[in-house]
Amino acid sequence: MQQQSTPTAQRNARSLRREMTDSERKLWSRLRGEQLGVKFRRQHPLGNYIADFACLDPKLVVELDGSQHADQEEYDARRDAFLQAQGFALLRFASNEPYSNMDGTLTVIHERLKTLAGAAPNPAFPQRGKERDTLQAEGKTS
Secondary structure: OOOOOOHHHHHHHHHHHHOOOHHHHHHHHHHHHHOOOOOEEEEEEEOOEEEEEEEEOOEEEEEEEOHHHHHOHHHHHHHHHHHHHOOOEEEEEEOOHHHHOHHHHHHHHHHHHHHHHOOOOOOOOOOOHHHHHHHHHOOOOO
């Protein structure tokens, strides 16, 4: 059974949605609106914690980690254990990934979603550039 979020986490999540980092905004622009075939929520409270991006079906949390995470390994471990106990899989990316490798980041997220769902949520996943051309040539996208 999923634990309800606390009122404090709900307030903090609202604040974090208003104050997203540039990196979070960039990734959100590619996750929102079911672009990967599933609904993501941004700055979503789960228990006492707030996930940067959460997909509730299938259960996946995507985190963008800045340099502060090097100093909070114990907290992150407790948080990860809680989220996993709630049935969520976790993906962590460095906060610069949406800038340096957006296609790779989205591919990793899409592949994990496929694994969790047992099938591709959206087989026509919008790839960009060479990667999309290669997949189209191989007949893997429409």
